[in-house]
Amino acid sequence: MLSLNMVNLSIQRVPILRDVSLEIGTGATCGLIGRNGAGKTTLMRAIMGALPLEQGSIQYDGVDLHDAKPHERAALGIGYLPEDRRLVPHFSVEENIMVSLWATGNKETRRVKWVYDLMPEIGRFADRKALTLSGGQQKLVALARALVAGSNLLLLDEPFEGVAPALAQRLMEVIADLKAENLSVLISESDYTHSEKLVDQVYSIERGEISLMTASSASAA
Template identity: 35%
Template sequence: MLLDLKNVSSYYGETQILRNISIGVPKGSCVCVLGRNGVGKTTLVRTIMGLTDKTEGSISLDGSELTTQRTDERAKLGIGYIPQGRQILGKFTVRENIVLGTFASKQETDAIPEICLELFPYLRENLGRRAGLLSGGQQQQLAIARALAVDPQILLLDEPTEGIQPNIVAEIGETLQMLNKKLGITLILTEQHIKVARKLGDSFVMMDNGRVVDSGDISALTDEVVERHMTV
């Protein structure tokens, strides 16, 4: 397994959010983390990135234990993170936002990797544009480009299609599929859109109340499973 979580619990302050999570993520796979709002999906990816207050259990990347590593150290080991809401710096230019990603790269260069611009021609043509003037879909492209500047072996994406118009959702889905299947970057993405999960995912993890309540090959993500765990 490229990423292996064993009996992981995670806390904000004294409040426990994740409860004994065990997940294995094979190299080159795409794992979709599903569930209703508020069940711990975001906390799961934040925990992998080292952004919660306290973690118990084991998280390892390619055999290296992460639980004692800082967030910046995890990034240098090859974890890229695209948070919910994208968190683009609106007053910075497109170029400056992407360059921020290079600071966490083990390559130790502030040159923008060519792949970031090959994937998103709009960004190449608008490097000097203020990021706050971009549409939601364009900002999501920028967030992906910034994460790719880390030179990741694994990408964590928190609700990458949230609040984006359908035609851009399809475009971003195609980009993620290319990163995963052609470039071999492992993906973990939290999703509300079952159609997106079924198209991109090799496997799924269903969460409820901070626990894994179902998981398996994406072919096992039946309408019955979705209705049981995601219908409000």
């Protein structure tokens, strides 16, 4: 489904990603574990096309994404939940969820209904402005928006960061339910606290370099 091969990326001439290679199979849920500043967010943004590569390639379902713009990647079925949510404060919850459809020119709303069925609590405050929600509720809305676009691949950057335990548990339940949808998912975390029971394999990232973790080393992380 997703393959990165020897990706290198610098920001303001500072190397951030160094020869990064990883693969996520169809229907697999993968963890990306690394401390703050290790390169997790940069890697997610590179996959979405928000940052240009210096070297290497990113392929999605056999298609080279090198020249694809972010909205074109979303149109391919890639959804992205940024660490800082990036909701439009004065938009309603439903308007924020619809943003990805508007950006790609997609007029099909069946997936919005599916998201409401998956997370009924979202439907209960669909008319509220995003700025009136708690941080945890905003994470749920950002996840809903990512799910509307991410019919094939979902990128979740620190989805549990700054979320109350009850809402973190709810997020974990929703992500676990996605296995039945055959979605490929990449989840980044600073440690292995929340994603341990969700993932099929784990990559570790440290100073922009990535490695596949074994089951024993992942459990110790």
